[in-house]
Amino acid sequence: MTESNTTLVRVEVLAVVLAVRPITRQVEILLWQRGRDPESGRWALPGGTLLPAETVDESMARQLAQKVDLTRVAHLEQIGVFSAPDRSPGVRSVATGFLGLVPAHEDPDLPADTGWHPLDRLPPMAFDHAEIAQRARHRLRGKLSYTNIGFALAPREFTLNALSRIYRAVLGHEVDATNLQRILTRRGMLAPTGTRAAPGPAGGRPAALYRFTVTEYRVTDPFAAFRPPE
Amino acid sequence: MTESNTTLVRVEVLAVVLAVRPITRQVEILLWQRGRDPESGRWALPGGTLLPAETVDESMARQLAQKVDLTRVAHLEQIGVFSAPDRSPGVRSVATGFLGLVPAHEDPDLPADTGWHPLDRLPPMAFDHAEIAQRARHRLRGKLSYTNIGFALAPREFTLNALSRIYRAVLGHEVDATNLQRILTRRGMLAPTGTRAAPGPAGGRPAALYRFTVTEYRVTDPFAAFRPPE
DNA sequence: ACAAAAGTGTTCGCGCTACACCCATGC
DNA sequence: GCATGGGTGTAGCGCGAACACTTTTGT
Structure with a gap:
């Protein structure tokens, strides 16, 4: 109980920053490549x-803003x-x-050693960072169905088709855009903007x-x- | 990024140990009263x-075992x-x-300065421990409905009425023993032992x-x- | 006209709640 | 017998999945 012979440790914060990238339509993770030992050449959070x-939460937000110019992290949780x-x-x-989530279509300026990688084919990872990434992936999957966490992955405005692709990328299986709309609407999470997106090159009704x-x-x-009753 | 001028900190672990106590039928928390400054007289986790x-998880388990003779913590999570x-x-x-959960009817030997307190009327708490306790309470409530976490609060064998009282204590509202049985059975979490409990003093069918x-x-x-489909 | 893509409506079924009814025991 | 408490059965319904049908655009 005395503080005299207490071991002191370094406390660090590490972020699993995820986004559904428009080009690949996959969940990708933000990593930087270590330039020196230990674990030189491996990728790190x-x-x-x-x-x-x-606090650790403040520290995490600060470091993301400073190091990778990520000011628009829409969701950040331990x-x-x-x-x-x-x-x-x-x-x-x-x-x-x-776990940090960045909306699709955000494309922050990244340092030269930093880039996006598909979450389900991680490059060689430093230290225990692969384990941390897996934990984050699991958390995101779990929370998608009973929270509104999807807002942090979607751009500010979106078509239902685009949104369903985001959900699909995270969950790994088909998500019916029809049902997605009804569920989110019933939960009061969705509002039409009144505007419409331009149709694709082959025509089709504008979304x-x-x-x-x-x-x-x-x-x-x-x-x-x-x-609870009522 | 050099390790030379890195600030070092003390890392501690703190447990919100909860149990539904048979006498009060309430959720209670294990606290000890500080004997010296700072915060002398206040209650701490x-x-x-x-x-x-x-690791922090190992540390937490060790400290509970050493300090409060709690070897039977049925669930322990960050x-x-x-x-x-x-x-x-x-x-x-x-x-x-x-968050640590202890089954009802366990009654570990506690040090003199340590005791159980009702969770919804906390005594004056030291440091930020009240906030931690509230977080734990919230976590327990949330997880009760979609996980099997209830097993950690129930004694090894129990009647459905007793179990429903435990759920009631945690959730703060009525829980129908009938439906509790069906839900837990459907999820494959419940098995009858074949034995029966003794009826109460006023008679009644043995449970x-x-x-x-x-x-x-x-x-x-x-x-x-x-x-996911199928 | 036809293809393409979006949006609407309908059917179905599962799982949870509420509650009535039946069973077993002590007095 | 009656009171007390446990267990079973059932009706209702809210929610989500699946899918057919309609609407709106481009070529």
């Missing part, structure tokens, strides 16, 4: 060390603490992992554009069972 | 500092990192909060005893919508 005057004693060499280091009414994280379907 | 050779710079005086300290078939955490109802 963006992040860094906690400063004295900030996914867990990674603390295996041998997870990195040198000073004992404990990491708080985060209506929609917007999410709520742009902050919210649990929209909290109870699988044991709902 | 059990926990302590991370050791060099352990609920988040609490890292406000001024959350405690002295060395910068970052806490990983845990059948049940057991949970699965005694590890599992998500039983992962999709509110967008289920």
Whole structure:
């Protein structure tokens, strides 16, 4: 209980930044390639060390803004603490992992060593970062169906078809645009903008554009069972 | 990015240990009363500092076993990192909060300064521990309906009435024992033991005893919508 | 006119809630 | 017998999946 012989550790924050990229229509993760040892050449999650005057959440937001020019992270949440004693060499280091979501069609200026990679074919990863990425993937999948977290992956305005492609990329299976509309509408999450998108080159009816009414994280379907009466 | 001028911090683990106590039929939390400054007299969550050779999860389990003789914690999960710079005086300290669940009818030997308190009328709490407790409460409520987390609150064998009282205590509203049985049975979580409980003093049909078939955490109802086909 | 793509409506079924009814035991 | 409590059955319905049908555009 005395603080004298307490071991001190380095606290770092690491972000699994995900986006559904318009070109590939896949979930991709933001990684940077290490230029020096240890683990030189391997790919790492963006992040860094906690400063004295900030919380881990503040630190994570700051580091994303500073290092990879990501100011428009639409959602940022903790996914867990990674603390295996041998997870990195040198000073004992404990990491708080985060899930960060960037809307499609955002294309931030990235440093030269930084880029997007498909989440289901990760390059050789540094330290325990692959494990953290997998945890984030799992969290995102789980929350997509009972929260409004999809808003953080969609652009500000979108057609229902485009939105269903985003859901499909995350979940890995077909998502009916029809049902998607009804479910999100019933939950009060979807509003038509009144405008329409331009039709494709082969013609076709122009799609209506929609917007999410709520742009902050919210649990929209909290109870699988044991709902409170009324 | 050099490690030379990196600030080092103390990493601690803190547990919100909850149980539905048979006497009060309420959710109660395990707290100990601080005997010295800072925050002398206030109540604190059990926990302590991370050791060099352990993960935070291992540390939490160890500290609960050592300090409050809690070896039978049926469920232990991280609920988040609490890292406000001024959350405690002295060395910068970052806490990983845990939710721990103890089955009803367990009555571990506790130190003299340690005891159970009703969760919805917390005594004066030290540091940011009240906030951590609230987070844990919220997590438990949320997960009760779509996971099997209830197993960690129930004794090894129980009547359906007793189980429904446990669910009621956590959720704060009525839970129909009839429907509870059907739902848990359908999810394959419930098995009758074949034995029966003794009837109450006023008579009445003796209740059948049940057991949970699965005694590890599992998500039983992962999709509110967008289920994968087949 | 025809193809292409979007939007609407309908059917179906599952799973949860509510509640009535039947069963077993003590007095 | 009656009171007490446990267990079973059933009706209703909200929600989501699947899919056919209609509407609007370009060629």
